[in-house]
Amino acid sequence: MNILGGGIFSGMAVTLKNFVRSYFDKSRLTTNDYSWQPDGELPKSIGEYPREEGEQLSETTTITNYSRNFPMLLHDDGEPMDTVRCVACQICERECPPQCIYIEKSTEKKERDGGKPQFYPAKFDIDVSVCMSCQICVEVCPFDAIVMNSQFELSSPDRFGGLLLRREDLLKSNDYYHKIHPEEAEARDKRIADEKAAKEAKKKAAAEAAKKKAEAKARDEGEKKGGAE
């Protein structure tokens, strides 16, 4: 196009074409191309994030199965404080880059299901107004006790207390973890089971070796005795 400013007219022609055609062909409304609609259907009301029909705001309101938001404390089946995995070792508190975790160790040890007595967190607070969702605490935790939640509706009229999550707010069951991050939770459970099995096999091997050693010792002593006779 050689006329000065002709580009503007051809550009406006494209706009007009799209505008008119968008009434007949919904795919021309390119802003509706939401990636979370794999079947290409338009959301019921544009601008609302996907939510099941009739679902209330709840702890299961999440974005995708992969997103992470703020940490939570895991417990196994049963009473939360009886089965909490955290032993208050405070590694996460030390490693946390923005220093948003505060832990107070219990004074006495408490027995968990099928384990030896351990300390537990008497206080476990996370200030989510400081937390930057980096997941370093999850990585450094040697007990798989802290993982990332994906609940994001945390707004509160109280600027300080409302954004400080206490131990009771943070405790979530392993089932909930499986619900929000199925793939990751399964991999984690598998790894824990493998480690446990490996540990038990090692223990068994060690016990057997000790038994063998004791037997050999007894035999040796018996032989010695026999030799002396």
Next chain:
Amino acid sequence: MSSATATAPNYELIPQDGLETNLLEVSMGPHHPSTHGVFRMDVKLDGETVVDLKPVFGYLHRNHEKLAENMSYLSSMPFTDRLDYFNSMTNNWAYALAAEKLVEIEIPERAEYLRVVMAELTRLVNHVSLVGFFANDLGALGTPLLYAFREREKILDLFEQASGARMMCNYLRFGGLRCDVPNGWLDRAQEVVDRFPFFLDEYEKLLCENEIILSRTQGVGCLSRELATSAGITGPMLRASGVNYDLRKVDAYGIYDRFNFRVPYGEVGDCYDRFMVRMLEMRESLEILKQALKDIPEGPIMGNAPRVFKPKPREVYGRIEGPKGELGFYIIADGTPKPYRYRVRPPSFVNLTVLRDMCLGQKVADTVVILGSIDIVLGEVDR
């Protein structure tokens, strides 16, 4: 411009018809919508012509380097995300590369490939949003930027599926990656890569020969080859000035020597060249992505990294070709779990130093375009 160091032209104010004229000092920013963050330009104008320009920055200083010197090596990894918040993956890589030089770690094949995939996707994100913002600076408010963001969104979804976060990925670790990509991720990535060229075709058709873009950018803000090399400019900006220098070819860090790609570079070094170099680089990134996604092997994603990262006393400098230029991390280790000195060489900061030389003698409206073509992110400039 032939001399390496440009000086302000000696303007003599000519009194016209007995009227006395004065230079006008305009403070653009820090909240000017064109300054890509909190950045101020003190511009001295003679009419509409820029006589002098002083960039003022530091509004976003977050003490990144000193913070990193007071925490363990791993803990400052999430902070590197926040340097150049468009390209967290490449920031992670540069830091991981420097730290991996401190202790010898063998990185598994799959992790190397995934790093390349992530870095090239990041390059796409950066360039596509830069081109959108550039059109925004030219006055095309909204539409080209939102077209660009629509594509960027698809890549950010890939990042979210892999790392859990869209922008602050925090995905790379010393010796590999934090976690493997979920099932089916590579197919989804392949789909994005396959569809991207169609978007680029459309975008090039819309912008590259657009009359307004041509008249606003060609011959505006020329950066000579001599000045670019002597000022330490890197990345697409250097290549636009006609220097064929790409760390992916020069250093061949990671496994970049296995891929077949070209390095586009310009001739004139004006805003149009800088814009076009980025458009062309996206095509080359797609080439790399195609090859990487085809060859990616199965296997572990984490090398034999030490459980406690405590390197011996040593000095290292690790650098990569970030989307904006050479991003380097200089670390001095003193045998403790914390670095003794930690220094970032941010590409946008160094590229910003020639802003004045490019703007002198131009019109005031062009300073906005020139600044947009440098591609700065203030999170990285101020650190």
